[in-house]
Amino acid sequence: MNLISIIQLIPAHFGRTAVIAHHTFTQLVRMKVFYFLAFFAVILIASNFFNLPQHEGPESVGTHVLSKIKEWSLAAMTLFSLVISIVATSLLLPKDVEDRTLYTILAKPVPRIDYLAGKLLGVLLLVFVSLAIMDVLMVGVLQLRTNIVLEEQTALALKRGWPAQDIVVLKAEILGHGPTYSLQGAVIAVFLRAAVIASLALLLSTFSTSTLFTTIVSFLIFFMGHFQADAREMYLGGEMGTSNSWIAQMLSLLVALILPDFQLFNIIDEVIQGRIMPLWVLGKLTLLGLFYFIFYLFASWFIFAEKEF
Amino acid sequence: MTETVPAVEICHLVKDFKTSFKRLPLRAVDDVSIRIMPGEVYGLIGPNGSGKSTTMKALLGLVAPTAGQCSIFGKDSLQVDSRDEVGFLPENPYFYKHLSGEETLGFYGKLCGIRGAKLKSRVEELLELVDLTDARNRRIGGYSKGMLQRIGLAQALIQEPRLVILDEPTAGVDPLGSRQIRDLIFKLKERGITVFLCSHLLEQVQEVCDHVGIIFRGKMVKEGKLDDLIAIEDQTELVLKDASPELIAEIEALIKRTGGVELVRKGKPRTTLERLFLRETSKEEKTH
Structure with missing residues (x-):
């Protein structure tokens, strides 16, 4: 097959993948997955009224509420994206095999990579749409609350006779806790993390014999991924000595290749605290997410292409 | 002009399945060869577990042959494009329960690259053919066994294939449903579509097929034109009406x-x- 004929086949691949992705999205929507959004709305409203005993002065009360809204919202987004990515991906493939719907799909001129990519993209489309809706809700509530806090704190500062420069700093600080570009970066990071874990679950489901196994192992790898960097540092870092360094480096590389370093996504917590997420960090996370997505997808294909039904 | 490329060509197909550790592999299909010319209706008959479904799966590229080769209209079964002109109805199919009959056909049509008005008219035509126009908007989850088989047959025909493969098309279907499916097979035959079906319901195969193969324990034990196989050469039948x-x-x-x-x-x-x-x-x- 020459290059021209390969290029000519690309639109057909995209077309079929899009059909399967759209179908997977519809399937999940009809499983009433979006009910979670109502749960999210409740969390969002609750976070507005949740107050812990404060040790700081009254001037920090407003920003504390804003942080709480962000913290609760992003935690709900993480929970939803993680659960959907793992459970839906683990479930869809074995279900198609069990119901023999896979036979009817693969008996059509559908390459197995198109089927896998379609399933994965369908799950990610659902996660993306859900996160986008949650993001809009979060930004809306946060914007409203920021305006209230800004008003209250400015009035308080004026009442206390703060100098104009200090009030400007205070306003900037409050706005920094509101809906910022960094906050959008954090939502994107939540999505990227979901994409990585979904593609990992897809890989596991190509050789796993049960949905339960895939789900449990995916969650385990997710948690292990938070200690991956520390473990590599501890066991394969400088402590092994220089004589074994190349072996250690290779091993370290292999571990990093198979097991994603989810600690890199901890940047989300810093955004909650009002820190700025530099664009290069988001770029790095995007590349990393894309790398693992493609790596796991092709590894899944490698196994699935040889699978017999 | 008569086509010379066989619709189906299975040459010395062998399929072994791995069993548990240290045990000998299980031979499901043992040196089976089948050749079906365009327009023929071929019935593969045999008891349960004789290798009928495995032969069909090998033909569709769902399992890889241990030895031998399968091809559809001259294209190797392991290549995706060999499925361009094939429709397949598996045994006891379960389609996506959340889709309606119309959506199901639309989904399979789009997978075959059909879009827009062409897809719409094809879906209409097939719903009519399988007599499911009234149930088009009903979810597949609420379909009866016979309706499932008929929508299964419709999805197999969505891209107007030249070959249709049916695995136990009437399994578990009541006589009325079974008759409808049989009539549909006759319609396919009239349209010149090649049909390869497997069943253990011998009477039904006898009624629709013009070529038959008998498979037993993975081996082809008898094959040929149905009329030649079942005729008792030294006897003649004479049926009279109103004879005194x-x-x-x-x-x-x-x-x-x-x-x-x-x-x-x-x-x-x-x-x-x-x-x-x-x-x-x-x-x-x-x-x-």
């Missing part, structure tokens, strides 16, 4: 007078239980 007892006596006397001829059986031909069932149920339907 005198005429019958005369025929019997003639047989006795002629040397070397023996009257084997005499009696009234019987209808099948299935025909009786269909006749009576249609009568009932008309009276209501």
Whole structure:
């Protein structure tokens, strides 16, 4: 097959993948997955009224509420994206095999990579749409609350006779806790993390014999991924000595290749605290997410292409 | 012009399945060869577990042959493009329950690259063909077994394939549903579509197929044209209508007078239980 004929086949691949992705999205929507959004709305409203005993002065009360809204919202987004990515991906493939719907799909001129990519993209489309809706809700509530806090704190500062420069700093600080570009970066990071874990679950489901196994192992790898960097540092870092360094480096590389370093996504917590997420960090996370997505997808294909039904 | 490329060509197919550790592999198909020319209706018959479904799966590239080769219209079955002109109905299919009949056909049509007005008219045509126009918007989850088989057949035909592969198309379907599916196979035959079906319902295969293969324990034990296989060469059947007892006596006397001829059986031909069932149920339907 020459290059021209390969290029000519690309639109057909995209077309079929899009059909399967759209179908997977519809399937999940009809499983009433979006009910979670109502749960999210409740969390969002609750976070507005949740107050812990404060040790700081009254001037920090407003920003504390804003942080709480962000913290609760992003935690709900993480929970939803993680659960959907793992459970839906683990479930869809074995279900198609069990119901023999896979036979009817693969008996059509559908390459197995198109089927896998379609399933994965369908799950990610659902996660993306859900996160986008949650993001809009979060930004809306946060914007409203920021305006209230800004008003209250400015009035308080004026009442206390703060100098104009200090009030400007205070306003900037409050706005920094509101809906910022960094906050959008954090939502994107939540999505990227979901994409990585979904593609990992897809890989596991190509050789796993049960949905339960895939789900449990995916969650385990997710948690292990938070200690991956520390473990590599501890066991394969400088402590092994220089004589074994190349072996250690290779091993370290292999571990990093198979097991994603989810600690890199901890940047989300810093955004909650009002820190700025530099664009290069988001770029790095995007590349990393894309790398693992493609790596796991092709590894899944490698196994699935040889699978017999 | 008659096509010379076989619709199906299975050459010395062998399929072994791995069993548990240290045990010998299980040979599901053992040196099976089948050649089906375009327009033929071929029935592969055999008991459960004889290798019928595995042969079909190998033909569709769902399992890889241990040895031998399968091809569809000259294209290797392991290549995706060999499925361009094939429709497949698996045994006891379960389609996506959340989709309606119309959506199901739309989904499979899009997978085959059909879009827009062409897809719409094809879906209409097929819903009519399988008599599911009234149930088009109903979710597949609410379909009866017979309806599932019919929508399965419709999805198999969505891209107007030249070959249709049916694995136990009437398994678990009541006689009425079974008759509908059989009629659909006749319609396909009229349209010149090649049909490869496997079943263990011998009477049904006899009715629709013109070529038959008998598979047993993975091996092809008999194959050929149905008429040639089932004809009893040294016997002749004569069925008379409104024959008087005198005429019958005369025929019997003639047989006795002629040397070397023996009257084997005499009696009234019987209808099948299935025909009786269909006749009576249609009568009932008309009276209501």
